[in-house]
Amino acid sequence: MEENQKKVIIEKGKEYFRSIIIPAHLKNVEKLQLKSFKVNPFLVNYLASFLCGDTSSLSLAKALIYPRILGTSINTSFGQNLQVFISSLAEVAGKASGIDGIDIEFTDAIDGRTKYCQCKAGPQTINADDVATIMGHFGHLQSKARLDRLPLQINDLIVGVLYGEPSELSGNYKNIDKTYPVYCGKEFWTHVTGDENFYFELLKAFSDCVDNNEIQGVTTLQMMVDGLAEEMKLAVPA
Template sequence: MSIDQENIINNDQIIEKAKIFFKDEIVQNHIKNTEKLVNLKEFQVNPFLDKYKANFLEGNDDAISIAKALAYPRILGTSINTIFGNQLQKFCNTTLEGFSSTTSGIDIEFIDKIDHRKKYCQIKAGPNTINKDDIITIKNHFKGIRNLARTNHLQVGMTDCVVGVFYGETYELSNHYKKIDEDYPVYIGKEFWYRLTGDVNFYSKITDAIGEVAKEVNSKELVNNVIEKLAQQISQQSFDEI
């Protein structure tokens, strides 16, 4: 992708696409996953801890309190985090389509707005979203790119293969990322978005834009309905025997 082609990409368009993506993909999938939680079989019930959590949360272990203790962590934690991670590739293909890469193992390619070199970038969600096995996988992808570049008489240095982490701060990076960073740069949060767009404030702008979408979402009634139906199932059978 030439520098001229990349310059066509408008930062405002990225933000607008991000808002549409969040509304159409993240929010809608979050709603679907929340609706499933009316079924007690969606949970791995621990009658000891779940009763404890109900008491810790509400001061009692009646059916409604147990339902809240089961559903809230899934609705506000596991579910939305999983959705965001699973939709990351689609985000790259749509919102960041102007940077899309056809290179195996690479999500996007861009001209770094700081050092003005072409970067081959793998995208990750947050500072704790890779495991130990990912270290070797990522390094092997980057090694393959550099070997191919040498075969084609291209100059691709180790600092031209990078990991871009959508959100977080450098001090939050897990040890797995730090192992990668020993050989290949890991850019996270503000620095990643600055290098990608050339706008030092872009990270704040895009997260604020997502926040605007969030203000349009009020699923209180949905959540209350899920809690009530889940509580009905709990009250209809012995929780200790589930």
């Protein structure tokens, strides 16, 4: 892949993060109220004390909010909006596929063959039902290729995991990998671009987007902690 194409992917990744992920994350944070949480009364005071050293309403609020906004909320947003980024990737690296169960088609920078790829977010993001679905789509495409006498090889059907390490892949991914290649993180992006460092450049590009939103994020976080603390004063004794 040419350098200008890699730069376009980087810029599209940054735009995706700025325009989709950050706003969705902030919106989800702003909606949080006490009723949004399943409070375990046996643990909440311990967690507040563990985090802040006391069980004040502010500490209780932080113990509830921090895990949600730093983990569940933004990971959910990333997964739900993944197709937006995949579409951007397809515009540069290949093309969006019209084949059922295939997200993008691209020329592999390693072996030069056309790859039919279903993209997934991370190494723990599929369940057993997804395995059956993916295997079914790939198997159907293989059968069609045989009937149409197309030169499709089994290694041309792949799952591309956008981030993570191969060692982190769940058992569900490993079951697919017994038949069809699963490329994860650096390996996937190397096959797409031919550049072993591209994955790390993309990660850095996403992290660079944070600087412009730091003040907004800090302000929103403090506002939500203060608001939840007021609710906690009434709902949970300190």
